Structure formats: structure tokens, C-alpha cells
Amino acid sequence: MADEKLAKLREAVAGLSQISDNEKSGFISLVARYLSGEEEHVEWAKIHTPTDEVVVPYDTLAAPPEDLEETKKLLNKLAVLKLNGGLGTTMGCTGPKSVIEVRNGFTFLDLIVIQIESLNKKYGSNVPLLLMNSFNTHEDTLKIVEKYTNSNIEVHTFNQSQYPRVVADEFLPWPSKGKTCKDGWYPPGHGDIFPSLMNSGKLDLLLSQGKEYVFIANSDNLGAIVDMKILNHLIHKQNEYCMEVTPKTLADVKGGTLISYEDKVQLLEIAQVPDAHVNEFKSIEKFKIFNTNNLWVNLKAIKRLVEADALKMEIIPNPKEVDGVKVLQLETAAGAAIRFFDHAIGINVPRSRFLPVKATSDLQLVQSDLYTLVDGFVTRNPARTNPSNPSIELGPEFKKVGCFLGRFKSIPSIVELDTLKVSGDVWFGSSITLKGKVTITAQPGVKLEIPDGAVIENKDINGPEDL
Structure with a gap:
């Protein structure tokens, strides 16, 4: 069957004339693996x-050379690649998410x-920037760059693969x-970065x-x-691959984590976890770290593995309904x-190396x-003594960037804020200070x-009389 x-x-x-032979064969190979049911199930008892x-603490790393010439030599071995395939649709934008205004x-x-x-200027180095676009962001990005x-x-752009959705x-x-x-x-997800880098000719260019x-990092991660x-x-140390992980908080319990499994380091995602162990996976006692999706990868190793067709990452089936039709997308993750x-x-x-902007509440933090x-570096204010950021929940009125910006004359001071919950038709004046735990609810x-100029500290505000 x-x-x-x-x-x-x-x-x-x-x-299908719209896609290349490489895309066709990549897609067929992914579907063939999916249909063969070759999914490897993780045996819980083997997880260590x-x-x-294997997961090296950052503070044990040796200091880099202070000599400018030595630093330049290191930087000249590096390229930076940002995943730029995402649209800002969840934040109400139509173009690439990377063109949302963040600050100033x-x-x-x-x-x-x-x-x-500023790196290239300081050290006289030549670190190029590559943007991996999707067919959704490609044309807009070309104009922007x-x-x-x-x-x-040097700014290079290339496209990740374009695969057909399958009618279920x-x-x-x-x-x-x-x-x-x-x-x-x-x-097909950012796991496609490796063949796309090769097929676009950019991999050989970088090696030359x-x-x-x-x-490699997400374009919306300011850290x-x-x-x-x-x-x-x-x-x-000649490590071919490095994943940056960071300690998990209760906000990150669904994030993938690194495990040792059959003498290999492996990424464990929540989708691979047997139902009986999901709560254990979400615990921050046993699985203390999660994947930031900041990855450092050796280019020769990418070439070797892509040529050998050896990168058989776990398939993530993503069923959707589009225009009333049930479709299936098969994706993979770079981690x-x-x-x-x-x-x-x-x-x-x-x-501090994980500062993603996924919603307007994240935008409020960084603005x-x-x-x-x-x-160009976003640096945390040392006046904030609490190591974690405030927790901010904004109602649907603030979901789109345009609406969010319109509701603040200026972004409030939140250095001493712990939590903020806003719901209903709320508008903020300028030079407001929020401290401690603040809830603001506009009645229907x-x-x-x-x-x-309002200063609000540890207060529930349900109407003008509470101000």
C-alpha cells in the first residue's frame, strides 16, 4: 500500500515544473521515509x-585570544547564517518577520x-552574512538587503526548498x-538548511x-x-557541531533538550516523548536545559554528510487545514x-543569548x-537585579504590532516589574512606571x-477609580 x-x-x-530536481528528490526521499514508518522510538530507560x-558549561570555556590578529584569524573562519523564512503573520505583519522594527x-x-x-571593522575581518529565505520571504528580502x-x-541570500503540500x-x-x-x-522546516546550503552553491563558496x-540562529533571537x-x-577541540542550550524555566518546558543516548548526544523533542513520560520531560529538575536553536556547524562536515545523504533527522508531520482541505506537511529540525x-x-x-521576539509582549521587553x-547589540540593564525578565501577558487588542504600538505613547519603565497582565481596551500614556505585580483590566x-507619568506598584486596576 x-x-x-x-x-x-x-x-x-x-x-511539477515549479521546483528543481533536487527539491523533487529531497521531497520524495522525505515522504518515502515517512511512509516506511522508520520513526525511531526513544527507549526511555536508555536516556541519560x-x-x-558533552554539555560544556559556558564559564569553563577558555578565554579567546586578546591579540587582534589572532582574533581576526578566528573570525575569518566564520560565516553567520540567519533563518529568515518566517513571516510576521502572528504579529499582524505581511512581510518577513526580520523587518519588524525592534528598537530606535x-x-x-x-x-x-x-x-x-562592527566586528569586521574592529578586527579587519570578513565575516559574511547569509540569509536563508523561504519562497514566502525571498522577494521582499531581496529588496530589503x-x-x-x-x-x-557580504550579504548572501538563498532559498530553502519548496515542497508541495500533500492532500491527506x-x-x-x-x-x-x-x-x-x-x-x-x-x-520543510529549518532542518532543510543543510541540503539547501549545498544545492544553492553557497556551501562551496564559503569553503572556497x-x-x-x-x-546559525533564528533572525528574531536578539541574543x-x-x-x-x-x-x-x-x-x-574540532567539534563538528555545537548546540547552545540554556537553563530551562517554567516558560520553556516544551523546548527540546539534549540527552545522551546510546553513546551519542541527541536532541529530544516533546513530540518523541511517550505519553507516560511527558510530565517528566516538562520537569525542570530532570531535564534542566533546552535548545536555543543557536547552532555552530563545521562546513566540511555538512558537505560530507549531505553528499552521503546521511542526515536522516526525525520527521515532524504537520497536518493542517487550508481553505477547507486537509493537507500534510513533513518537516525536519536543524537541531x-x-x-x-x-x-x-x-x-x-x-x-542572555536567548532573547527571541515571538509576540508583542516580547517586543515590549526589548523596547x-x-x-x-x-x-547593534541589545544589552540588559544592570539596574535590574532579578536575573529573569518580567512575565508580560497582553490581551488580544495588543496582538498585532501596529495595534500594540498605537496603545503606548511610550513604552513604560519595567526595570522593577515582576508580572504584568493587561486585558480589554487599555491605552498607556507616556513616562509610566510599572513595578511589582500589576494587573490592568478594562471592563467590557x-x-x-x-x-x-503614572507610577503603578503591586496593584489591580479595574477602572479609573483605581488609579
Whole structure:
């Protein structure tokens, strides 16, 4: 039955003119693995907590060389790659998420470029920036990067694969059934980075320039900056792959974690966990770290493994309903590739290296006085004594970036804030200070305006009379 399905699918895919032969064969290979049911189940009893040799504590790394020339040599072995395939749809934006303004009028992409520019300027190095786009973000990104043509940094863009969504009940590619617009296709997750880097010719280009490592990170993670201690460690120890992990808090219980499994370091995702052990997986006592998706990978090793077709990461089936049709997307994650590389390690990094902006509540944190901006680097305000950030929950009125920005005359001071919950039609004046635990609730049909200069500490506000 599976063979029959695959044969029909293969025939239909062969007729799709919109994608390359590499994309066709990559897609068929993914589907074939999925249909064969080769999913490896994790045996819970074989899971061990990794030792400090496998997940190295950041503070045990040797200091990088102080000599400018030595630092330049290290940096010239590095390329930075940002995953730029995501649209800002969850935050109400239509283009690439990386062009949302983060601070002082700068977008994620501006900050990334400024950071690498300042490195190249300081050390005389040539660290290039690569952006892996999806077909959703490619055209917009090409226009956006034009403004960096005069900078001292090479910016390369390439596309990750474009695969057809599969109509679930017939198991045929949707585009061959007539859905040829963008909705008929999907980008197959960031695990696709390795073949796409190779197929685009960018991998060979980097190797020809003497690059040895690529630092991969999500474009919306403001903490993912080049770290000389990590780069120095990997080059000296010849680790082919490094995943940055950081201590788990209760907000991160669903994040993937590193385990030792059959003498290999491996990523364990919640989807792989047997139901009986899900609560154990979510515990921050047993599984203390999670994957930040900041990855450092050796370029020659990528080439070796892609050429050998050896990167068989766990398949993540993602069923969706689009325009009333049930479709299936098969995806893979870049972090799951860790077990295929030699001398792969994790490094347990400070939380400051994980500062993603997934929602407007995250945007409020990074736009506030909790952070300052220097040379494109977002740095935490030392006046905040609590090591963790405030917990912020904003109601649906704040979900879209435009609405969020419109409701604040200026972003409140939150250096001494613990938690903030806002619901209903709430509007903030300028120069407001929030401290401790604050809840602001506008009653249905009531517009609640917080006046300029208000200082609110440990208060529940349900109407103007509480101010």
C-alpha cells in the first residue's frame, strides 16, 4: 500500500515544473521515509543526563585570544547564517518577520548587519552574512538587503526548498491537483538548511573563502550574537557541531533538550516523548536545559554528510487545514542533526543569548528600559537585579504590532516589574512606571486610559477609580 502511494506521488511530483530536481528528490526521499514508518522510538530507560564533557558549561570555556590578529584569524573562519523564512503573520505583519522594527527604528535585520559590521571593522575581518529565505520571504528580502550594498559585509541570500503540500485523503501533491499558488507549497522546516546550503552553491563558496564554521540562529533571537569564546573552543577541540542550550524555566518546558543516548548526544523533542513520560520531560529538575536553536556547524562536515545523504533527522508531520482541505506537511529540525556529526557537543550558555521576539509582549521587553542598544547589540540593564525578565501577558487588542504600538505613547519603565497582565481596551500614556505585580483590566465596553507619568506598584486596576 505504501509502495503504491509513493509510486503515484512520485509520478505526480515529476510533473511539477515549479521546483528543481533536487527539491523533487529531497521531497520524495522525505515522504518515502515517512511512509516506511522508520520513526525511531526513544527507549526511555536508555536516556541519560549528558555529562559536562558533552554539555560544556559556558564559564569553563577558555578565554579567546586578546591579540587582534589572532582574533581576526578566528573570525575569518566564520560565516553567520540567519533563518529568515518566517513571516510576521502572528504579529499582524505581511512581510518577513526580520523587518519588524525592534528598537530606535532598527529592524532585526538592521541590528544583525550592524553587529557584523562592527566586528569586521574592529578586527579587519570578513565575516559574511547569509540569509536563508523561504519562497514566502525571498522577494521582499531581496529588496530589503539592497540598502546594505555599501556596508563592509557580504550579504548572501538563498532559498530553502519548496515542497508541495500533500492532500491527506488522496496522498497527492496539492499543486498537481490545481493548487499552484503559494498555498499549495510549504518550506520543510529549518532542518532543510543543510541540503539547501549545498544545492544553492553557497556551501562551496564559503569553503572556497576558507570558512570553517557557520553560526546559525533564528533572525528574531536578539541574543544570538557572535561569541568568540565559543568559536575559539570549537576550532581548538574540532567539534563538528555545537548546540547552545540554556537553563530551562517554567516558560520553556516544551523546548527540546539534549540527552545522551546510546553513546551519542541527541536532541529530544516533546513530540518523541511517550505519553507516560511527558510530565517528566516538562520537569525542570530532570531535564534542566533546552535548545536555543543557536547552532555552530563545521562546513566540511555538512558537505560530507549531505553528499552521503546521511542526515536522516526525525520527521515532524504537520497536518493542517487550508481553505477547507486537509493537507500534510513533513518537516525536519536543524537541531535534530546533532547525532550525525562527530564530536558534537552542547554548550550551556547564559540566558542572555536567548532573547527571541515571538509576540508583542516580547517586543515590549526589548523596547523598554530593561535593555539598551549599543553597536547593534541589545544589552540588559544592570539596574535590574532579578536575573529573569518580567512575565508580560497582553490581551488580544495588543496582538498585532501596529495595534500594540498605537496603545503606548511610550513604552513604560519595567526595570522593577515582576508580572504584568493587561486585558480589554487599555491605552498607556507616556513616562509610566510599572513595578511589582500589576494587573490592568478594562471592563467590557469601557476605554481605560493610564495617564502620563503614572507610577503603578503591586496593584489591580479595574477602572479609573483605581488609579
